[in-house]
Amino acid sequence: MKEIIPPIFGARFAQMGPEFAIPTKADPLPNPRLLDCHDALLVQLGLRHDNADVLTWLANVTAGAQLANGMLPVAALYAGHQFGHFVPQLGDGRALLLGNTQSDTGYWEWQLKGAGVTPFSRRGDGRAVLRSSIREYLVSHAMQGLGIPTTQALSIVASDLPVYREQVETAACVLRLSPSFIRFGNFEVFYYRGQYHLLRELADYVLTHDYPECLSEKQPYQALLAQVIKRTAQLIAQWQSVGFMHGVMNTDNMSILGLTLDYGPFMFMETYQPDFICNHSDDAGRYAFNRQPEIGLFNCACLAQAMLPLLDAHGDTAVAVAKDLLDAYWSHYHSHYLHLMRAKLGLQQERDEDTLLIKSWLNVLHQEQADFTLAHRQLSSQTTCPFKQEASMEWWARYQQRLQQENSNEQQRRTLMDSVNPLYVLRTWMAQVAIDQAQKGDDSGVQQLRKLLAQPFIEQEGMEAYAQPAPAWAQGLSLSCSS
Numbered sequence: 001m002k003e004i005i006p007p008i009f010g011a012r013f014a015q016m017g018p019e020f021a022i023p024t025k026a027d028p029l030p031n032p033r034l035l036d037c038h039d040a041l042l043v044q045l046g047l048r049h050d051n052a053d054v055l056t057w058l059a060n061v062t063a064g065a066q067l068a069n070g071m072l073p074v075a076a077l078y079a080g081h082q083f084g085h086f087v088p089q090l091g092d093g094r095a096l097l098l099g100n101t102q103s104d105t106g107y108w109e110w111q112l113k114g115a116g117v118t119p120f121s122r123r124g125d126g127r128a129v130l131r132s133s134i135r136e137y138l139v140s141h142a143m144q145g146l147g148i149p150t151t152q153a154l155s156i157v158a159s160d161l162p163v164y165r166e167q168v169e170t171a172a173c174v175l176r177l178s179p180s181f182i183r184f185g186n187f188e189v190f191y192y193r194g195q196y197h198l199l200r201e202l203a204d205y206v207l208t209h210d211y212p213e214c215l216s217e218k219q220p221y222q223a224l225l226a227q228v229i230k231r232t233a234q235l236i237a238q239w240q241s242v243g244f245m246h247g248v249m250n251t252d253n254m255s256i257l258g259l260t261l262d263y264g265p266f267m268f269m270e271t272y273q274p275d276f277i278c279n280h281s282d283d284a285g286r287y288a289f290n291r292q293p294e295i296g297l298f299n300c301a302c303l304a305q306a307m308l309p310l311l312d313a314h315g316d317t318a319v320a321v322a323k324d325l326l327d328a329y330w331s332h333y334h335s336h337y338l339h340l341m342r343a344k345l346g347l348q349q350e351r352d353e354d355t356l357l358i359k360s361w362l363n364v365l366h367q368e369q370a371d372f373t374l375a376h377r378q379l380s381s382q383t384t385c386p387f388k389q390e391a392s393m394e395w396w397a398r399y400q401q402r403l404q405q406e407n408s409n410e411q412q413r414r415t416l417m418d419s420v421n422p423l424y425v426l427r428t429w430m431a432q433v434a435i436d437q438a439q440k441g442d443d444s445g446v447q448q449l450r451k452l453l454a455q456p457f458i459e460q461e462g463m464e465a466y467a468q469p470a471p472a473w474a475q476g477l478s479l480s481c482s483s
Helices: 039-044 052-062 130-146 184-192 196-209 212-216 220-242 289-306 315-345 354-368 372-379 390-406 410-418 428-439 444-453
Strands: 021-023 033-037 074-076 080-082 085-087 095-103 106-113 152-164 168-178
Touching (some): 033 052, 033 444, 052 168, 080 184, 080 289, 130 168, 184 289, 196 212, 315 372, 354 372, 428 444
Antiparallel strands (some): 021 074, 033 152, 095 106
16 A cells, blocks of 8 residues: 555634634445546646456545544534525535645545435535436536536545435545635525624635735735635636526525535526426426526525625624625626637637627527537537528628628637537436446446536537537436536
8 A cells, every 4th residue: 555645634614613613524435436537627636547456446436434633524504595485594504514635737636425414414415426426526527627616526436325215225425625615605694693703814824815805905805805706706607608597596505705506406407498497396486597687696695695794893884785796797797608609609809799609699598599619619510501591690790791801810719719619528328327336236327427528518529429419318318406
């Protein structure tokens, strides 16, 4: 075991104290099987991915069966607005923060998802099932490949341990990495408890470690909130540009760093429906695709509410400051979204009519019942109008006229479009095939998809089947909060 040399861990967040996170032991998964690991990330962490002892060590850590030097596992406390309603105490019900490392690639916190009961599990078992774990593992790599801020997944293990959901399933655990797992809900819990001293201590921690540039501002807490609002707006603009649907945009699932956090019933849009609801537990459609931007603002408003005691000593002034900061949300969102969509359409100039051109393009996709990902990808190589409806053909004519007016290099434009319009996204049916294989002991599907999704913009030989809409058998697949 000498060649392993596991990282030396710190316990930075655990050292904040029991008011913020409670020391908790993992309940190890029996007979864990390492399905896959992110070999490139392992190397970045200073570990050899081709060493059997390293992989054994990683499997044991991921299963909650082994601690490295310096790890101090804790479950964090937070609250949150769930489907619009405030829940005063939530917390890590099946997640466990192991500790943190520092490497050439930066600071990383290591967290298990599915490691057993914690003080915040309520009536849950603290476990994660294999299907949901595979989905989270794969989508973490998919989002990273797309260049969208996300927590990362280092490894995944499976076990024969039975877990009871709608039916009996088997358990699994994912080892996630992130510069921080702090959520909007971490702030909310102390605000609603009136524990403003702890609220300030948490904010100071975030400023020191995650937003040090804000410390030099005249009003550091205001600067912090402004940065979180901006990152959140830009993140959701990225989601919308690739057709990603989170499914459960509760404030306890919103990252203080503007990362995509906690993948449950997510989907990538296939046939374009602007009001599509990917989570069949979302009866009211609160988190429908076209509502994600406004929900992002709602969540930022919840965070701003929680930070009011820090923004100004006078309540009315604090509210006015919060409103001013929140007013910037739509500007950040629209400017970033337009920037992304211009690139997807191959537009290199900014014009006032771009908003209407892009909106009309989405109307075309809706009317034509086009596949969101493939329609964008194919746009770069189409020389004649692919549409039959009159309104769609009118849009095509306006689009061609705009391209001619820009007088851009056609080959260069096509290359740039292909560099921002993915050929591969994690379609629900693709994940399901890998899940079905893994449940039979075949991990090759998970490993193949992880590698494919790491390079979603490059056409890969033999992978043509993955650049297709859902086959007939998969068109009825649905997802819920248990996914």
